[in-house]
Amino acid sequence: MQSLTVRLEMVFEQVRRAANGKDSGRIIDVGSDHGYLAVRCLEEGLVERAVCTEIHKAPAKRSEIALKEAGFADVSEVFVADGLTGVPLKDGDIVVMAGMGGLNIIDIITRAVKDNDFRVLENVTFILQPQKSNETVRKFLAGSGFVYEDESVCCDRDIFYNCMRVVYKGNSNTVTDMEACYGPVLLKKYADGDKKVAEYFEHLDSIFEIRKRSNPTVESALKEKRKNERK
Ligand SMILES: C[S@@+](CC[C@H](N)C(=O)[O-])C[C@H]1O[C@@H](n2cnc3c(N)ncnc32)[C@H](O)[C@@H]1O
Known part of the structure; x- marks a missing residue:
């Protein structure tokens, strides 16, 4: 089984909760780097397919190799892409953005909301683990119509991290x-x-x-x- 850091275990646990009881479709790991999270989600059968996007070629290659070596080449795709560009969302998708700056996350979600139909967005779960700018992310989420399903915290090698699980409802809030x-x-x-x-x-x-x-x-x-x- 693919081992994960304490921080990524926390993110994985939120994927498990999001997938629980639903028709497990895809995990889309934006900024997948090594690809370990997607591998672990497939190994545990939380999802049937994985999509990894990476803005840089080298980490995209790392993700592709990790998925291939774990035997998941047929059920995974890796794209060199900025955020979710070129990846239309589908009902039931679980989108993860972990280990990224809050402003980057906001930018990617803003474009995803513009590019995808409201009826699809309503059926997508977003799991966000910003490295910084939490207060800006939370203000953005409320103002853009997202509501919380959960938020968790962990301490990994003396550094605290948090992870939000949100869904889109469309009603702006404060x-x-x-x-x-x-x-x-x-x-x-x-x-x-x-x-x-x-x-x-x-x-x-x-x-x-x-x-x-x-x-x-x-x-x-x-x-x-x-x-x-x-x-
Ligand atoms: C610090 S790593 C985190 C990797 C992994 N998600 C984790 O939590 O361990 C952030 C990754 O996001 C990628 N990245 C940054 N901005 C991105 C964007 N706009 N679209 C796709 N990938 C991005 C970087 O290339 C890097 O590999």
Whole structure:
């Protein structure tokens, strides 16, 4: 079985939850690099097919070799492409963007929303693991009509990561600065006493203490969280 880092195991777990009970179609791994996630999803039978896209040729080749060596050449395709360009979405698709910058993720989703029919988008799950700019991603998701199915966190070699699972509903919404910075789902898990999320929030608080000096969104989020905790 293809082993994954702790971070990618978290992403894989969200794919498992998305695939659970549904007609497992395709995983589309955008920015697949080594291709390990697609291999593992096929090995575990979560999906029938895998599509990997890579903006660079060398990682695309790595993905292709990994899928071929694992015996999945017939049920996989690898494209050198920017995001989802040239890959029309289908009902039931699970799209993963992991280990990428938040602004890059926003750009790819914005184009995907323009390029695909609303009725198809409604039946696609997006699993997002931004390396940075979480608050911008969450504001974008709310404003663009995405809703959360789940969000999880992990600590991999002393670095914290989060992973969102969202679906498109089309109704634009707003989030408070606190929700944007901490995540609506994670705030709920925190209130319910989730220890992993509490550790993550402690880490975020310490970073936000520094970032608040130059970032009004972060400053307002910290204030709102402290106020809620005093209630
Ligand atoms: C840090 S790696 C993460 C690889 C893997 N998804 C993971 O989580 O381990 C990011 C990958 O995304 C690719 N990438 C960056 N922007 C992209 C885009 N717009 N479209 C497709 N691939 C992209 C990079 O070439 C790189 O291989």
